[in-house]
Amino acid sequence: MSGAGGPDAAAGVADTSPAPGLEARVRADRGEFSLDMTLSVPAGETVALMGPSGAGKSTLLGVLAGLTGFDEGEVRLRGRVLDRRTSDGSATRRTPPAHRGVVLLGQDPRLFPHLSAHDNVAFGLRVHGATKTAAAAGAADWLRRVGLAGLGARRPAQLSGGQQQRVALARALATTPAALLLDEPLTSLDTETAGDVRALLHQQLAATRTTAVVATHDAVDAVALASRLVVLEGGRVTQTGPVREVLASPATRFAAAVAGLNRVVGTFEPADSTWRAGDLVLPHGGARQHPSLVAVFRPSAVRVIDGSPRAAGEWTARIVRLEQTPAGVRIRTADPDVAVDVAADRAAGLTPGDTITLRVDPADVRLVGP
Numbered sequence: 126m127s128g129a130g131g132p133d134a135a136a137g138v139a140d141t142s143p144a145p146g147l148e149a150r151v152r153a154d155r156g157e158f159s160l161d162m163t164l165s166v167p168a169g170e171t172v173a174l175m176g177p178s179g180a181g182k183s184t185l186l187g188v189l190a191g192l193t194g195f196d197e198g199e200v201r202l203r204g205r206v207l208d209r210r211t212s213d214g215s216a217t218r219r220t221p222p223a224h225r226g227v228v229l230l231g232q233d234p235r236l237f238p239h240l241s242a243h244d245n246v247a248f249g250l251r252v253h254g255a256t257k258t259a260a261a262a263g264a265a266d267w268l269r270r271v272g273l274a275g276l277g278a279r280r281p282a283q284l285s286g287g288q289q290q291r292v293a294l295a296r297a298l299a300t301t302p303a304a305l306l307l308d309e310p311l312t313s314l315d316t317e318t319a320g321d322v323r324a325l326l327h328q329q330l331a332a333t334r335t336t337a338v339v340a341t342h343d344a345v346d347a348v349a350l351a352s353r354l355v356v357l358e359g360g361r362v363t364q365t366g367p368v369r370e371v372l373a374s375p376a377t378r379f380a381a382a383v384a385g386l387n388r389v390v391g392t393f394e395p396a397d398s399t400w401r402a403g404d405l406v407l408p409h410g411g412a413r414q415h416p417s418l419v420a421v422f423r424p425s426a427v428r429v430i431d432g433s434p435r436a437a438g439e440w441t442a443r444i445v446r447l448e449q450t451p452a453g454v455r456i457r458t459a460d461p462d463v464a465v466d467v468a469a470d471r472a473a474g475l476t477p478g479d480t481i482t483l484r485v486d487p488a489d490v491r492l493v494g495p
């Protein structure tokens with residue numbers, strides 16, 4: 126998208142950079158924990174934010190919403206500086222939450238319990254200056270858009286969790302925020318309801334071209350809602366890129382776990398053009414001779430076989446843990462640390478400490494850079 130109207134356009138210089146959406150450079154110190162990162166969400170796009178518990182996702186969203194202070198950095202929206210703080214604290218700018226054009230929607234819909242669904246949405250519009258008539262019409266229109274036409278008279282207590290989240294979404298989007306922040310918005314919903322609300326979110330974010338950040342623990346949310354994924358660990362960005370690229374080539378154990386993949390760090394042996402990690406040896410074309418390469422493969426691509434290893438891709442491993450999964454059993458092994466998904470009957474009789482022989486077809490393994 127061109128930056129027509131920006132300073133370069135005024136000077137007659139073609140500007141091919143994306144229109145500025147939400148941009149932040151934030152350092153926030155919280156005793157033992159510090160958040161130190163940059164974030165850039167082009168206008169109209171959705172970025173997913175994933176990280177383990179305590180990584181700093183909520184802290185970042187709080188900073189962006191103006192609810193949480195930070196120690197150094199800047200938050201900009203549509204090119205306008207909302208907050209700025211230098212390390213010595215001498216130059217600060219602070220825009221209060223109500224004047225930022227940013228809406229934060231969390232797990233809890235936070236509806237007014239004494240107001241009907243319709244009035245909850247209309248209230249948001251009234252606060253933003255709509256007349257009573259316009260607010261009523263807007264509320265009715267938005268309740269229809271989120272699939273709640275006919276339920277406007279109900280109070281939150283008379284709605285299911287998913288319906289309440291739809292009302293909260295209608296209330297948030299009705300005011301056409303410059304940025305929408307979603308903090309695990311589907312976590313408290315059952316799988317089927319979460320799927321419905323996820324589809325609605327996707328549809329409405331796309332239709333309204335709202336600049337959005339969605340913090341989530343679920344890769345399905347990232348794939349369904351976002352164009353880019355930012356992985357945050359220990360207050361630092363460990364990987365960022367198009368969602369599917371990050372999930373296909375996870376740079377950390379956390380990102381691999383999110384993608385449901387094994388990520389095994391090994392070494393390239395130029396002498397025999399192999400890649401190895403412990404007893405796992407795979408043929409290697411030698412095209413990318415990094416000293417340390419990462420093998421990425423699905424837990425379901427690994428088989429437990431009888432006998433001793435005889436070929437490339439077969440190795441012995443010690444079981445450290447057995448986890449029940451809906452589809453069977455996940456076997457965890459050490460040196461290298463690998464997850465293996467097998468049917469329940471294949472895992473019968475196995476216990477932690479046992480040694481087993483495993484096999485992965487080298488064709489099912491992708492060797493990626495370190």
Ligand SMILES: Nc1ncnc2c1ncn2[C@@H]1O[C@H](COP(=O)(O)OP(=O)(O)OP(=O)(O)O)[C@@H](O)[C@H]1O
Nearest residue numbers: 155156157158176177178179180181182183184185
């Ligand atoms: N006011 C505070 N004072 C001290 N530490 C804090 C404060 N707020 C947050 N923290 C710490 O900051 C870290 C990041 O917390 P945050 O809630 O942002 O993580 P998160 O990624 O959102 O986690 P979760 O996925 O569990 O919600 C945690 O270690 C937390 O204990």
